[in-house]
Amino acid sequence: MAIIGIECSAHTFGVGVVKNGKILSNERRMYKISDKGMIPSKLADFHSEGAGTTIAAAIKNAGISTEEIEAVGYTKGPGLGASLRIGYLSAYTLSRKLGVPLIPVNHGIAHIEIAKRLNAMKNPVALYVSGGNSQILRMVEEPDRHYNIYGETYDIGVGNMLDSFARGAGLNPAWGSSVAKAAAGGRYIQLPYTVKGMDFTFTGLMTNALAKLKSEQLNDVCYSLQETAFSMLCEATERALLLTGSRELVLCGGVAQSARLKEMADAMAKPHNVKVGTLSDEYNADNGAMIGIVAERIFLSKSKIETGHEIDQRYRLDSVKVTWR
């Protein structure tokens, strides 16, 4: 018996098959970013063209037959409407065809849960960093079990900040990695650093970095931008670790692929004897396996599955009642 998870909230159409917490397959198809970013109508066309073959490949590579699928999980949100709708429609069609339940999953929770489970951690603090999201969270039991947001960005996600800067600087935007590449060999120049308790803000930093390009070297600005943004994230995370007393930390989300961020989180956590869990790039990026993992937990918890509002572009992570362990 297996669960299939379908992720489609932004640039990636991902399908994963999961059985007893084990990932049997994880297929994905990514929209190519250009200097124009993501155009909703083209994004929707791209995803609907590839949906069928990606689902078929995930089932084939998992080595299971369709009869073995017990439920279909899909991303309810948050994300871009154009993508979420295609993901939902694919999942809905598949579940009707197989006659199995359809399980809505919160995208952010899926990122945290896959990191937690693959690192065999109980209840870590999570630094969840991606294009659209940047949050520090941990599961709490009161007044009901949910992920509490300890800190978050006041404006944009760190990934979008790096990509928008890259575009403004004339770099080829490639999900943050272009800034990382251009940062090599840079020197530090002063940029605004804004942390408020466990919250942070990125737009001022980005605007200032773009303005600095007129007078400073590109690699110096990239280096300083990356160092400043990641230091802010680490400072806020350190506060959350001390506040909660947690000895576990996971990094997850697309930006968690950054080698420099991992290195800094390690250095931050070490003096507090905090274990840091990371993921391989395949599972930090948007993927279907993470949706399958959460859908399986929900399915096994036998809780009532909420229906209606099939997608929700602003599906808050802390509004989800966690019914599983």
Next chain:
Amino acid sequence: MKKISEGAESIVYEGTVAGIRCVIKSRIQKLYRIDELDQRIRSTRTKNEARIISSASKAGVNTPRVLLIDGFDLYTERIGGTTLNKMGRIGTNERQKIMQGAGKNLALLHSSDIAHGDYTPANIMVDSGTVYVIDFGLAEQTKSVEEKAIDLLLMKRSVEKSDYKTFESAYVHASSKSNAIVSRLHEVEMRGRYQTRTLAV
């Protein structure tokens, strides 16, 4: 020197310098940050904190005086007493007086455009009836109504409802521009993250 507490960014000691009892807040090096950034943050925050404590004093807020800045170390006068969060059970009368003192001090801070940034019972010190404000580590010189409203919000989330009422009326009474700040507080509370969930401290 004796260590009193250790936070995410600093270690606080008590000691005696030139015969004066003092508290030393030492901002510690963070190895995850590059040296240039680390030193800039620690030194700016230390100087900023000293400057704000001095302006708070001038505005009539009860707060320990600054004695010395030495690199990343801030030396302030040491007062006796206990912080409000560690006072245990106290009589209603006494508690009301403390909440009034805390409200008045915050009104004075806001009148001179200082937002404290961490206005919770852990930073309200009571010594033989006098209410002091301590730890200006997150304080900011600002005219922002939002930042000031957050000071009220932090206190509201940390104390009993009736205590907060006493606190807020003392604040309103001692301040000339409290209307905008109190109505912004209600606005902040209605926003997404405070509406669905609040962090129980």
